[in-house]
Amino acid sequence: MGINKIYKTVEEAIADIPDGATIMIGGFGHAIDRPQTLIKALANKGVKNLTIISNSAGVAGKLGIGSVGGKPFIDEELLVENGQVKKVICSVPASLVMSKPNAFEKLYREGKIELECIPQGTLVERIRAGGAGLGGFYTPTGVGTLIEEGKEKRIIEGREMILEFALKADYALIRAYKADTMGNLIYQGIMRSFNAIMPQAAKVAIVEVDEIVEAGELDPEGIVTPGIFIDRIVKIPREESK
Amino acid sequence: MGINKIYKTVEEAIADIPDGATIMIGGFGHAIDRPQTLIKALANKGVKNLTIISNSAGVAGKLGIGSVGGKPFIDEELLVENGQVKKVICSVPASLVMSKPNAFEKLYREGKIELECIPQGTLVERIRAGGAGLGGFYTPTGVGTLIEEGKEKRIIEGREMILEFALKADYALIRAYKADTMGNLIYQGIMRSFNAIMPQAAKVAIVEVDEIVEAGELDPEGIVTPGIFIDRIVKIPREESK
């Protein structure tokens, strides 16, 4: 009678993530949009050699930028600091405050972590392409900058463009507001960001939500992420999220 | 204090569409999702040499396929039949019932109209690319079929793909359910189809809706088409739509 997608704990939900996995981590960089509890569980699990695809390499949480009252929160910096990450593909690798370098910068200067730093719009479009079965796309963003180095270019309709390729992952860890039992998701305000794009591009998508309701309780016109993209749901009210 | 987007009549809303314009026409092919009143006004206006980008060349309306009770409705066949169309870019050019050929087929056999027939997913993705500032994309759809003729191919991640280019238009004519005064739109059920994708790719987007409400009356979490994409709104309750 359909697949049960509801997991009691984040530990169970991430139990099969192996060393060397490629993991997309959702959100933009605010306390409310990050899957903090899933990240923490991944840190506790201690898996290594991860490739992280995310907007940032963990730049805002410790500084409390993007939370009400400037309260620190968890982001992928925890994984980077733990030495669990081999490579980060992101648009914001360094601290937002130059005088307070983050874990990524320190490891990067020591040559202990790899980086692919790309424009945010290119990053999210590469993820969308991965989920949409496309191989790649031509974008104007980055022509005439360091970003074009080593990339194919062509002129389309008189404008020079760069070829960028699709990104996929083994897992996506995301945060949403409410899920129904089928995995349909809604968000609140700015929570959609990368959360509503990454599940499509991952083999297994795991979401932490404030609330799980019965199928039919969410307005069909308001569902943002169709349940077919979501594999595992864990209820973590935001006040307990960490 | 912001731009007034509300037009009293469809005639005023389409008054500046010139001969030779490229026009996207929204909907999929059902009575409820087509901008019937705008199409009719365009037919009455008599502009010529149009390039139409739409899911079909007008295949369902006269047959009443896709309406409650099989009641005939208006689609782009009216423009084709009138001899107003130079070229159609679509995925469904011919009648759905072989024994009842449509206006497009007759003109096409006489060499009086041009056709670019492409897969529906490629069509909508080309329109999305146009609205999203991308030049083109690689898709697997069509490799090894007539569709690949004359197109560049390359292998990405072991899979052969075709290069397809972005589509843009001078105007988009679409149908939605409700608009607010800022042009934010919501739809009902299957109405989104091409309607929610074409405005982004057109210089001027014109929508006919059942109802116009004040800004703030639509749930911000439920808005499907942001108002920044919409230029002109005309209220045409669906029972009067034709």
Add this chain to the structure above:
Amino acid sequence: MKERLSREVIALRAAREFFDGAVVNLGGGIPALAANFVPEGRTVIFHTENGALGFGPVPRSESETKPHLMGASGIPFMPQPGMCFFHHADSFAMIRGGHIDITVLGALQVSEKGDLANWTFPKRMVGNIGGGMDLAFGCPQVIVTMEHITPSGELKILKECTYPLTAPRCVSKIVTDIAFLIVTEEGLVLKEVAPGWTVDEVQAVTEPKLIIGDDLKEMEL
């Protein structure tokens, strides 16, 4: 003449391939009928390319028919808990991205390699590609449902398709009015024959040499 399976029974046999939790898109014609035959105990999520997922059955009366609840073939559907809607770009991202597990499509011709031809033929100057090509390329499992031969007796299961292809090597299973076959690297494997039909009779109306499945049986209806 032997009795051939009705369109409904072809659809019923195809529907047995729907696994629990499968996301399924049905083409028009025989495929659309499969919605009525989902095996008991399995939940199937139906997708229509014009922008809905998880919708319910066909309404029983016109009074229950809503103009905004209608699938791609023009067949209306009822609302169902968990249903949702989306635009065409998202809909075909689902299809091309491999998120629709199974599609059931009609066919004009199918080759032993699993090539599918279902959108046009040489005499028709203009064919409708529609959404079928994306479905054939994008869905992990493509099931063809069709009559085994044309009304005028021409073969439809061929060594090579002679009509323009919808997609090469995409079909995994074929349900006809006399047989159920699967496409393998080695060729077409005959898995089931319709009641009363023999292997030789099926082979006689099938151009490529059939491989006889070890577990060949009469179709259970």
Add this chain to the structure above:
Amino acid sequence: MKERLSREVIALRAAREFFDGAVVNLGGGIPALAANFVPEGRTVIFHTENGALGFGPVPRSESETKPHLMGASGIPFMPQPGMCFFHHADSFAMIRGGHIDITVLGALQVSEKGDLANWTFPKRMVGNIGGGMDLAFGCPQVIVTMEHITPSGELKILKECTYPLTAPRCVSKIVTDIAFLIVTEEGLVLKEVAPGWTVDEVQAVTEPKLIIGDDLKEMEL
């Protein structure tokens, strides 16, 4: 020393460029302050790349601050009628597609051709590209707000940028603490000087030769 314009006044001058109905994205720092100075009688729709359009002003107290109503720079906003939300792919489709009319960005360097450098510099091994590059490439009008020179006195308006570019030839207007300039095919045109500043004084801290606008005037504050 002469008085330089405050960060608020730089932002105020930039905001005068917002036309009625404009869709505007503001970067962090001085640009973000421009939200407070939309000229009376004009409606501006603000966009934030983390997924909101048409939101209202900064809340006056923490009790009015909601965690889900916060812009890209971490600055909270109030709801406003007509506001809407969307995901990142849609947000950057808006930006790259030219649907955001104006962006106001900070800069490390700007060239006389309108090249912008604002994401990194050689000594910093790791820079943050973020959403700025898409904004610089995608928005029809890029307005730079910044101090005219660095705290240590280095020039920022140059013949050629020496730092890695964010985008070439993208800047259309520059508002600094001593001048308002526009980028033209012929070069940088000085349109306004801050109260008390002379053309020569502005030229002295600007590497490229300035073209003096016919209508050059003192900035009205």
